Amino acid sequence: MRFRSLGSGSRGNATLVEYQSDALLIDSGFSRKVMLQRLDEAGLEPQLLRAALVTHEHSDHAKGIQSLCEHLNIPFYASFGTARKMDWTGHALWRCLISDQAVDIGGMQVTPVVVPHDAHEPLQFVIQSAEGRRLGILSDLGTLTPHILNHYSNCHALQVEANHDPVMLANGPYPPSLRARVAGAYGHLSNEQCAEFIRSVKWPGLKYVTAGHISEKNNDRNLVARVLAEAIGCSPHEVSLLAQDEMSDWVALND
Template sequence: MRFRSLGSGSRGNATLVEFNAQALLIDSGFARRTMLQRLTEAGVEHGALKAAFVTHEHSDHAKGIQSLCEHLNIPFYASFGTARRMEWTGHSLWRCLVSDKPVDVASMQVTPVVVPHDAHEPLQFVIQSAEGRRLGILSDLGSLTSHVVNSYRDCHALQVEANHDPVMLANGPYPPSLRARVAGAYGHLSNEQCADFIRRVKWPGLKHVSAGHISEKNNDRNLVAQVLAEAIGCSPQDVPLLSQDEMSDWVALND
């Protein structure tokens, strides 16, 4: 199994996961044309994409899903709350997700995990290949519940949100209401919360950790690297940081 971010940030998010020449997509916060272009640049045939999974209805995660899946004639999976908010419940390509109930797609098993975020039934995902490799994708949550931590144990790779620095957020350009939302229990993880999560799920099999959904206004990439390096156990320059406008490299999860 291998994966790569096709973009991560407040203006659009998408992650591509591939196993045995078949692929699935986690979120599509970009326009269809952009997504098709990035799939091509990633070296993945459009026909290899078998399904898309949606974390929640916010536009930076969901705005391109319907158009892309209709174009490729593939199903898209989302919770009932997300589908109702997006008016997908009558769509022929929508498939309903239930938290903790795995779905088998493209020789991979996708387990939805409910998270605390200010959306209608938001989910995040743990993807496991037929070979037992586990990838955890976790963004858009304001606090770490015991259920979240337990769900992401024994992952071989993690793509985790490190959204903001609390001091920069408090002194940044956002109005007080938005600052409170981001910092709240249903907002976004800070650098320190991300580091705490890594420490709590770290085990010898965890070989790769990347940080995404990094705020362009309320965070500093050097600071992210410094905070996470200690938790991961590496130097700051070795912490992979995802970009809004550029795809990451492929990360392969091998035995």
């Protein structure tokens, strides 16, 4: 199993997960045209994409899902709350996800995990291959709960959110209401919260950590690297940070 980010940030998010001859797309906050271009640049034949998973309805995660899936004639999976908000409940390609109830898609087992975020029934995902390799994708949440830490324990790779630095957010350009939302219990993880998460679920089998959804206005990539390096146990230049307008390299969970 391997994965790569196709773009991560406040202007659009998408992650590609591939296992043998099957692939999953997690979120599509980009237009159909951009997504097809990025899938092509990633070297993926569109017919290998089995389904798309939607974390929640915010536009930077969901605006391109319906158009892309209709174009490729593949199902898209989302919670009932997300589907109701997006007016998908009557759509022929929608499949309902229920938190903690794993579904098998293209040789991969996907477990949806409910998270605290200001959306209608938001989910994040732990994906497991037939060989037992586990990838945890965690973003868009304001609080770390015991339920989350339990689900993301024993992952071999993580793609996690490091959205903001609290000091930069407090002194940044956002209005007070938006600052409060981002920093709140249903907002986004700070660098320190991301580091806390990594320390909490770290085990000898965790080999890869990538960090994304990094705010362009309320964070600094060098700061993210320094904070996370201590938690991961590496030097700052070894921390893998995702970008808004660039795809990451493939990360393979084969070792």
